Amino acid sequence: xxxxxxxxxxxxxxxxxxxxxxxxxxxxxxxxxxxxxxxxxxxxxxxxxxxxxxxxxxxxxxxxxxxxxxxxxxxxxxxxxxxxxxxxxxxxxxxxxxxxxxxxxxxxxxxxxxxxxxxxxxxxxxxxxxxxxxxxxxxxxxxxxxxxxxxxxxxxxxxxxxxxxxxx
Numbered sequence: 001x002x003x004x005x006x007x008x009x010x011x012x013x014x015x016x017x018x019x020x021x022x023x024x025x026x027x028x029x030x031x032x033x034x035x036x037x038x039x040x041x042x043x044x045x046x047x048x049x050x051x052x053x054x055x056x057x058x059x060x061x062x063x064x065x066x067x068x069x070x071x072x073x074x075x076x077x078x079x080x081x082x083x084x085x086x087x088x089x090x091x092x093x094x095x096x097x098x099x100x101x102x103x104x105x106x107x108x109x110x111x112x113x114x115x116x117x118x119x120x121x122x123x124x125x126x127x128x129x130x131x132x133x134x135x136x137x138x139x140x141x142x143x144x145x146x147x148x149x150x151x152x153x154x155x156x157x158x159x160x161x162x163x164x165x166x167x168x
Contacts, residue, residue: 021080024073028069068101
């Protein structure tokens with residue numbers, strides 16, 4: 001049976017992956033929701049206007065929106081389907097994207113309700129990454145002392161509780 005840690009990582013990976021595939025697709029095409037797509041177009045125009053440095057670098061609102069959308073879709077697919085280290089890399093890239101989007105929302109002065117989802121999913125990405133990077137807990141090894149051919153556990157492991165000695 002899978003450990004609770006493994007189940008948590010898989011559940012978070014699939015849920016976050018599907019969410020980012022959905023959000024990235026909304027940024028790329030109006031097929032899922034024309035209203036949401038138009039809202040994304042408007043939002044990214046305001047981000048580029050608020051950060052003139054992007055214009056000077058030749059980054060238009062369309063390029064910014066499509067780049068972020070494509071990265072979200074790609075990383076979401078990796079988070080959902082690909083095992084191992086690539087999943088952690090996708091998690092990290094999505095976390096950087098979420099931080100950038102939160103920065104953009106703060107830059108244009110959006111109210112909390114406009115970016116609360118990004119905040120929540122950023123926290124979930126952080127939790128998933130922290131859980132995934134922790135090593136698996138291994139049961140402690142039982143060390144045995146051999147005395148006159150008899151095997152006995154070491155004294156500190158044989159004592160039922162700390163500070164109490166077993167008297168025989």
